Amino acid sequence: MVSPQDIEKASYSALEWTEFFDEKKSIEIEEGDIFNVYVKGTTGPLFYLIHGGGYSGLTWACFAEIITKKLECQIVAPDLRGHGDTLTKDESDLSSERQIKDIQLVYQKLFADRSKPPPMILIGHSMGGALAIRACEAKLLPNVVALAVIDVVEGSAMSSLKMMHHFLKSRPQQFRSVEESIRWCVKSGTTRNLRAARISMPAQIRRVDKNDEKKGYQWRITLTRTEPFWIGWFNDLSQKFLNCTPAKILILANVDRLDKDLTIGSMQGKFQTEILDKVGHAVHEDSPEKVADIFVALVNRYKVIFNKML
Template identity: 40%
Template structure:
């Protein structure tokens, strides 16, 4: 009989909250100091470039180096509110597996991209932005393009492929976006956006919130991704332009601040990037000490984009998405954080074998940030099986295909 069972029989089971780790002292939790110092783009990408498409549109792109052998170009499209830096760790992982070049783009209204009308986030506008950017980058002969999109970016990738703006798309991977569940979630989207803090006192503070709130569960990914989502309130420039942080800001990069949040997250998931080797079991943390973001000192940074203003485009992003996805005449892959995410149309399509599906466990919505290695393996395996990419070395995908 285990010690826990004996304690239960004696009626001395300590009070807990769902998912809490029994026997783990509060003093130990409070003593853990975590590093939230941001990292820079050049640790993951070889090139950063501002591409002028016309007098009203300049797009920020990040690229990995050219592969040693000829391979496809992976065009990576981020979700709403994110930036091209959301793919940083994924790019490192996948270029170590297959011969390819990654092209990550800051979409209109996001990151360091500048356009004449940043509020126009319609599916057609975003899709034609991508086509014009590719024509500018490759005016003569385009490489084979494989589309990878997360959330809003996944919907735009499907829309872009459906419009057939260019004719050299060789396949698509859509990450954690399904028409049925997305349309259902729209009703509560404004409430979710209002629940987020409006300002942050520093870049590390924003990274800390990102992890503690569960937006991203991999601290290493949050360190490079989150600065691409916020701007300095004084300069209106993206926080990435202030990196690296001065040495005297190092103290602010470590924190034990506690945040109030409507749900608890797993501690080993929250710090997975920095502490995978601990092999600790899942637990939940209750954040009870709120950060006072109303003080002027705490209002140094705010969100790059006000997503609430894009509400009129939400239905256009996701309406008809499942049918468009299934009708694409290219190899199709869908990665989900939960099997419950499938709607009826895709469930039927999956049973008919019209696309490959993979469910990745222990992930939040930002699947590619929470588990970049696993996502890279799944996408690489799919490209290799479809003979559109070659492995750098011996490759064996350890994840089962669904």
């Protein structure tokens, strides 16, 4: 007979990346800098997905699972520098300049043998949204038809930096097991979708001692050490977003997150705003179906353009 404890443990067990992606590639972008990249699909428009601080490419797993059932498309979701299974010579440099260069080089290595780059939908969450905006404005990536950012706005991001230390210190610094970390992730509301937590959370932690599981797990990246880069990620972000020429979508968990510049821009129709309910900061994890539907509608709306570029 299965005990209640075994049932609970199974419900919070980790899921494998193979359930969501076709490949897990190791891409050496520069000597000693090897990026881990999750890939799915080989045809159709490309969704290039940039995760937020502390997450990994697996934060997009549920979204990738759903969008590829609704559309013929390609998914590229890298682990950024200092995150997930990516290994680099300098994991401490998380400046915008270094990271958008990483994002560019990962793309170039993956598509070096393609004579015709696919049309791209560039999506970033939180810190990844800031990086996506900066990469797009600098025109580091080809054929960007649409830029989408999830729950990152300059005004609210800059004001929340003051509370970031308190938030980070309030999190558990260690977990006894992967299951415990997933349980915390869901019960704390960090992710409200259990399936997303089961694939995303394990990639955010590492064994304290890689040879001894009993010593528990700690965070893969110490986010407090990234503080020198926080202002650089978000400063002047609203204007840079408005300056980007592709079609733009801002996906938020709360309409109150809009700052003055974006409120005016939204009223002027300079970008599409989507406000989702019953979600937290990780909007794409909490409601992957609704987020996927936003992009299905986008691709259908721009179908003629995409077809000409494919």
